[in-house]
Amino acid sequence: ANAGPASPLATFRHVPFSQPLPCPCRMAPAKFGDNSPLGPLPGSPEARVGSSAVYHGTAPEYYDPSLFNKNDPAYRLNDPDEFLPNGAKNPNFNLPFAEKHHALTICNIQHQFMPGVNTPMFGYNGIFPGQTMRARLGEPMVVRVRNACADLEMSLHLHGGHTPSHSDGHPCFYTFPGKVRDYFYPHIAPKHHEGGPMDTNDAPSTMWYHDHGNDVTAYNVVHGLVGFSLLTDWREEKLIRDGVLPDVDLRDKDVINGGRLQLDANGATQQGPYDVPLAFTDQRFNADGSLWYDVLDHDGRIGDVYTVNGKAQPYLNVEPRQYRLRLCGSSPARVYMLRFSTGQSMLQIGHDSWMLPKAIEVNQIYLNPARRADVIVDFSKYAGQTIYLENIMKQTSGRKPDGVDPRAPERVMQFRVGTLTNKAFPRRLNIVAGTPLRPHTPLEEKNATVTRYFDFNRSNGAWQVNQEFYSAFRCDAAIRKGALEKWVLRNGSGGWWHPIHLHLEAHQTLRINGKTPALETWRYKSDHASLEDNMTIEILMKFRTFTGPFVFHCHNNQHEDMRMMKQFEVCDVNPATGAMKPTMLNGSWFSVPSEVCGVPQPYVLSHPGLFS
Numbered sequence: 001a002n003a004g005p006a007s008p009l010a011t012f013r014h015v016p017f018s019q020p021l022p023c024p025c026r027m028a029p030a031k032f033g034d035n036s037p038l039g040p041l042p043g044s045p046e047a048r049v050g051s052s053a054v055y056h057g058t059a060p061e062y063y064d065p066s067l068f069n070k071n072d073p074a075y076r077l078n079d080p081d082e083f084l085p086n087g088a089k090n091p092n093f094n095l096p097f098a099e100k101h102h103a104l105t106i107c108n109i110q111h112q113f114m115p116g117v118n119t120p121m122f123g124y125n126g127i128f129p130g131q132t133m134r135a136r137l138g139e140p141m142v143v144r145v146r147n148a149c150a151d152l153e154m155s156l157h158l159h160g161g162h163t164p165s166h167s168d169g170h171p172c173f174y175t176f177p178g179k180v181r182d183y184f185y186p187h188i189a190p191k192h193h194e195g196g197p198m199d200t201n202d203a204p205s206t207m208w209y210h211d212h213g214n215d216v217t218a219y220n221v222v223h224g225l226v227g228f229s230l231l232t233d234w235r236e237e238k239l240i241r242d243g244v245l246p247d248v249d250l251r252d253k254d255v256i257n258g259g260r261l262q263l264d265a266n267g268a269t270q271q272g273p274y275d276v277p278l279a280f281t282d283q284r285f286n287a288d289g290s291l292w293y294d295v296l297d298h299d300g301r302i303g304d305v306y307t308v309n310g311k312a313q314p315y316l317n318v319e320p321r322q323y324r325l326r327l328c329g330s331s332p333a334r335v336y337m338l339r340f341s342t343g344q345s346m347l348q349i350g351h352d353s354w355m356l357p358k359a360i361e362v363n364q365i366y367l368n369p370a371r372r373a374d375v376i377v378d379f380s381k382y383a384g385q386t387i388y389l390e391n392i393m394k395q396t397s398g399r400k401p402d403g404v405d406p407r408a409p410e411r412v413m414q415f416r417v418g419t420l421t422n423k424a425f426p427r428r429l430n431i432v433a434g435t436p437l438r439p440h441t442p443l444e445e446k447n448a449t450v451t452r453y454f455d456f457n458r459s460n461g462a463w464q465v466n467q468e469f470y471s472a473f474r475c476d477a478a479i480r481k482g483a484l485e486k487w488v489l490r491n492g493s494g495g496w497w498h499p500i501h502l503h504l505e506a507h508q509t510l511r512i513n514g515k516t517p518a519l520e521t522w523r524y525k526s527d528h529a530s531l532e533d534n535m536t537i538e539i540l541m542k543f544r545t546f547t548g549p550f551v552f553h554c555h556n557n558q559h560e561d562m563r564m565m566k567q568f569e570v571c572d573v574n575p576a577t578g579a580m581k582p583t584m585l586n587g588s589w590f591s592v593p594s595e596v597c598g599v600p601q602p603y604v605l606s607h608p609g610l611f612s
Contacts, residue, residue, distance in 0.1 A: 014113075014114035014115065014117075014305075014312045014313070016312070016313040016411065016414075017313055017314070017315045017411075017413075017414040018115075018315075019114075019115065019311045019312065019313075019314045019315070020311075020314060020315060020316070020317070021276075021278075021308060021309055021311060021314040021315065021316040021413070022309050022310060022311060022314075023271050023276060023277070023309065024127065024129050024130065024131050024132050024227065024228065024271070024277070024309070025131055025132065025271065026131065026132050026133075026134045026271060027102050027104075027125075027130075027131035027132060027133050027134070028102070028131075029100060029101060029102060030101050030102050030103040030144070031101070032047075032101055032103075032144070038103050038144065039053045039054065039144070039180070040053050040054070041101075042054075042058055042062070042101060042142040042144060042182045042184075043058055043062055043063070043142075043182075047182060053180065054144070054180045054181070054182055055176075055179045055180055055181075056173075056174075056175055056179055056180060056181035056182070057166075057181070057182060058142065058166075058182040058184055059164040059165075059166035059167045059182075059183075059184040060164075060166065061164040061166070061184060061186065061546065062140075062142070062182075062184045066195070067186050067188060067545070068138065068140075068186070068188070069197065072138070072197045072198055073197060074137060074138060074189065074197060074198040074200045074203070074233065074234070100135065100139060100140065100141040100142070101141070101142050101143075101144065102133070102141065102142070102143045102144070103125075103143075103144050103146070104124055104125055104130070104143050104144065104145045104146070104156075105124075105125055105126070105145075105146045105148050106122060106123070106124060106145065106146070106147050106148060106149055106152065106154055106175075106225065107122070107123055107126060107148040107149060108120065108121075108122060108123075108148075108149055109121050109122065109123035109126055109127070109128065109224070111123070111128050111224065111310060113283060113285075113305070113307055113310065113311060113312045114312050117285070117289040118289055119285070119289050119290060119291060120223075120290055120291075121223050121224035121291075122149065122152065122211075122220060122223045122224045122225050123224055124224075124225065124227055128224035128226070128310045129224075129226050129227045129228065129279050129309055129310055129330075130209070130225075130226065130227025130228075131227060132227065132228045132229065132230060132271060132277065133209065133227070133228070133229035133230070134229075134230050134231075134248070135185070135187045135229075135230075135231055136187070136231065136232055136233065137187055137188070137189065137198075137200065137203050137231060137232070137233035137234075138187060138188060138198075138233075139187050140184070140185065140186045140187060141184075141185045141187060142182050142183065142184050142185070143156075143182075143183045143185065144180060144181075144182050144183075145175050145180065145181050145182075145183055146175075146179075146180045147175045147176060147177050147178065147179055147180075148177075148178075149177055150177055150178075151177065152177060152213075152220070153174050153176060153177070153213045153214075153216060154174065154175055154211050154213045154216075154220060154225065155169045155170065155171055155172070155173055155174050155175065155211065155212045155213045155214070156169050156175070156181075156183055156209060156210075156211065156212070157169025157209065157210055157211070157212035157503075158183075158185060158207055158209050158229055159207055159208050159209060159210060159353075159370060159501070159527070160204050160206070160207040160208070160352060160353030160354075160372075160527050161185060161187075161204065161207050161229070161353075162186075162188060162189065162190055162202075162204070162504065162505065162545065162546075163183075163184075163185055163186070163504075163546070164184060164186075164546045164548070165546055165547070165548030165549055165550060165570075166184070166548070167183040167184045167185060168503055168504070168550060169209075169211075169212040169503075170212070170549060170550065170551060171212050171213060171214035171215075171217070171472070171551060171565070172214050172472040174213060174214075187231060188545070189201075189202045189203040189204075189233075190202050190505060190542070190544040190545055191544060191545065193482070194481075194482060199441055200233055200234075200235060200438075201438060201439045201440060201441040202354070202441065202506060202525070203231065203233045203235070203236075203354075203438075204231050204353035204354055205230070205231055205232070205236060205350055205353060205354060205355050205374065206228070206230060206277075206326045206328075206350055206352075206353055206372050206374050207228070207229040207230070207231065207353050208226065208227065208228050208229060208279070208328050208330070208372070209226070209227050209228075209229050210225055210226045210227070210330070211225035211226075214472065214561075215561050216561065217557045217560055217561055218301065218332045218557030218558045218560070218561050219293060219295075219561075221330070221332060221557055222281075222283075222291060222293060222301060222332055222557075223291060223293075224310075226279060226281075226330050228277040228279070228326070228328070230248060230277070230326075232248060235355075235438055236355065236438075239437065242430060243427065243429055243430045244429060244430050244431045244435060244437075245275075245324060245349070245376075245429065245431070246272060246274035246275050246322070246323065246324050246429065247272045247274070247275065248271070248272050248275050274321070274322070274323050274324060275323075275324045275326070276316070276323060276324070276325050276326070277309075277326040277328065278308050278309060278325055278326065278327050278328065278413070279308065279309055279310075279328045279330040280306070280307075280308055280327065280328065280329055280330060280331060280336060280367065280412065281303075281307050281308075281310075281330050281331050282302060282303030282304070282305065282306055282307070282331050282334045283303040283305045283307050283312075284301075284302075284303040284304050284305065285305065297398070297558065298461055298462060298463070298558050298559070298562045299333075299397060299398035299399050299496070299558065300332060300333025300397070300398020300399065300556045300557075300558045300559065301332050301333055301398060301557075301558060302333055302334055302395060302396065302397065302398050303331070303334070306391070306410070306411075306412045306413075308412065308413050313411065313412065313413065313414070314413060314414070315413070315414040315415070315416055316413070316414070316415055316416070317416050317418060318379050318415050318416065318417055318418065319379070319417075319418050320379050320380045320381075320382065320383035320417055320418065320419070320420060321378075321379060321380055321427075321428070322376055322377065322378045322379070322380070322428065322429045322431075323376070323377050323379065324349075324374065324375070324376055325374075325375050325376075325377055326350075326372065326373075326374050327365060327367055327372060327373045327374070327375065328367075328370075328371075328372045329367040329368055329369050329370060329371045329372070330369075330370075331369055332369060332398075332556065332557040332558060333369060333398035333556045333557070333558065334368075334369070334395055335366075335367070335368040335369075335393050335395060335400075335401045335497070336365070336366070336367040336368070336391050336393055336412075337364055337365070337366055337367075337391060337392050337393035337404050338364060338365040338367060338389055338390065338391055338412070339363060339364040339365075339389075339390055339392060339406075339409070340377070340387055340388070340389060340390070341387050341388040341389075341390055341409070341411075342382065342387050343363070344377075344378070344381075345361050345362065345363050346361070346362055346363075346365070346375040346376065346377050347359040347360065347361055347362075347375060347376040347431060347432075347433060347435075348360045348361075348362045348365070348373060348374065348375050348521055349374050349375065349376055349431075349437055350372070350373065350374025350375075351372070351373065351374070351521045351522070351524060351525065351526060352371060352372050352506075352525065352526045352527050352528055353372065353506070353525070353527060354438070354506060354524065354525040354526075355374065355437045355438040356437055356438070356440075356521060356524055357436065357437060357438060357439060357440040357524060358433075358434050358435060358436055358437055359376070359431055359432065359433055359434060359435045359437060360433065360520055360521055361433040362375070362521070364392070366519075366530075368497075368499045368528075368530055368555075369499045369555045369556055369557070370499060370501050370527075370528055370555040371499065371528050371530075373521075376429065376431055379415065379417045380428075382417045383417055383418065383419045383420060384417060384418070384419045385417050386414060386415070386416050386417070387414075387415050387417065388409075388411045388412075388413065388414055388415070389411070389412050389413040389414075389415070390409035390410060390411055390412060391409065391410045391412050392404050392405055392406050392408070392409050392410075394408070398556065398558065399495055399496045399497070400495060400496060400497040400532070400533070401497075440524050440525070442508065443484060443508045443540040443541075443542060444484075444540075445486060445510060445540060447484050448484050448485055448486040448540060449480075449483055449484060449485065450479075450483065450485045450486070451485070451486045451487075451488065452477060452485060452486070452487050452488070453466075453487075453488045453490065454466060454487060454488070454489050454490070454566065455467070455490045455492050456489070456490065456491050456492065456493055456498050456500070456531060456554065456564060457492045457493050458493040458494065458496065462562040462563055463493070463554065463559045463560075463562045463563055463564030464563065464564065465564060465565065465566045466566075468566075469563035470551075470553070470563040470564070470565035470566065470567070471567075472567065474567060475549070475567060475568070475569045476566040476567050476568060477566070477567075477568040477569070478568075478569055478571055478580065479543045479568055479569065479570050479571065480543075480570075480571060480573060480580050481543060481544070481547055481570050481571060481572055481573060482542070482543065482544055482573075483542070483543055484540060484541070484542045485540070485541055485542075485543070486510075486538065486539070486540055487507075487538070487539050487540075487541060488536060488537075488538050489529055489531055489536070489537045489538075489539065490531075490535075490536045491531040491532065491533065491534060491535045491536075492534075494533075495533065496559075497530070497531065497532050497533070497556070498531040498554040498556060498559060498564065499528060499529070499530050499531070499554065499555045499556060500528065500529040500530075500531055500537075500552060500553070500554060500555070501527055501528050501552065501553060501554075501555040502527060502528075502529075502539075502541065502552040503527075503550040503551055503552060504543065504546065504550045504570070505527075505541055505542060505543060505544065506525035506526060506527055506541075507525070507526060507527070507529070507539040507540060507541040508523075508524065508525060508526075508539060508540045508541075509522055509523060509526060509529065509537060509538070509539050510538040510539060510540060511537070511538045512535065512536075512537050512538075513535055513536055514536070528555070543568075543570045546570060547569075547570045547571060547572050548569065548570065549567055549568070549569045550567070550568055550569070550570065551565055551566065551567050551568070552565070552566055552568065553565035553566070
């Protein structure tokens, strides 16, 4: 990318709402094994850490059967009293080895945000956004990532997932050029207690994946390394069968009528037409069509062209019925306030990765970097009309928005509502404000064993937490596995906003500036805390299942890359003494064993700049 101002002509080459919205298809399964061009089977001796085939190896948790309990009610299809049809057990119980495997290659591509304008980008399997990962709770998956870019250091992060440290997308757990890493996603919810059943109330629904390489996250994300990951479980599947939600997958007939999945030649299903993921990214272009990117701008990159799913101001043909829209703020710094031009309300059913306890009626959606909102939109009253999704949040700087202006909306996307034909009137969803969705298990402040304070500040034009820049050599918080902690996040950086993302687990927001969150949707589960001017947010978070280093950071990606990030480590407890085992990060070198991070110690010591 070229630094410097973009030519004004570079941003006006497209006709708004002239391109159809693309919807990435589901990621197809891949076959590994002997004589496979994709390499040996994940988990096999030929695919272990340090092997020529899979240099970065597989998470050690891949071999741990204690992660899964065949008798856990969470694996059942309908509810805790009903097993899979005809009493069969879930075939994925042949654990500890995952039965779903996918291949993901990162490569250089030419992408067209606007017709006829080729933009150099990175792509997952050659496209932007990447194919959608689809799985079911308790259905373990391995995604083999191959870095085919000659000069790209990358780390894949499943945002909102509950995953091992090795596969979480730690910024220094790289997949280097020409190398391969097997990312193991067990697709489990945290357990109430060690060895107990999963808390399916914590099961995620709408996740996304993106790059997380140290110091280069913003550049890699802006240049295309994003995609969706959708998970279902028996609760969400029952809501689909009961007609509360539309089906996730494309079927021959409505799922309520027992239709079958339509499979493509690779055995993959396409995304359902009434469940539409939408990734919002603002872009800015140079006159040659390449993306404008100023490597010296540490405030946050702001574009002047709205794009959705990789197209500049696209349109979507919809039927006069209800749709599920999964909104994702994949911009590195822009904050959106989205509404429909008709003024119609929406039913919000999900916040970040998790479904809400009930459907909540909202008129607009606040979407800042990395935030997701899952909504039901009813187009039935607008047959034959054209309506728009608008942004009313003004923003000219990556520091923070300028404010909401409802009188000057900017059109982001167009919906062309069709008319009814001779076919039967489309089935209405059985959902209204207040419809129960997924129960919420509240965390109790009285049970928190530790309170930690984190101040987000600016220093010498870069970004710190507690007056320190991020270092992969340092453990900033050693946490007892299974502990419930209270964290106090404070923004002391003046006129900058910081959307804070915490890895590993959902958190629960207790108070914002001493008060219960004004928005009801913010009172439940989240992986994201929106720190605005001089704001203090108190959260509760429980650290379960996995040990090892994880991070939390500002999701204004330029702030993250300029070291507004901290590293916490979840530690096992000695069962005999009850003492917490020492951290792997001891302050002197990056001492995570190579079989965990996939990077041999000699490489770390000979390339300290990559890990400092």
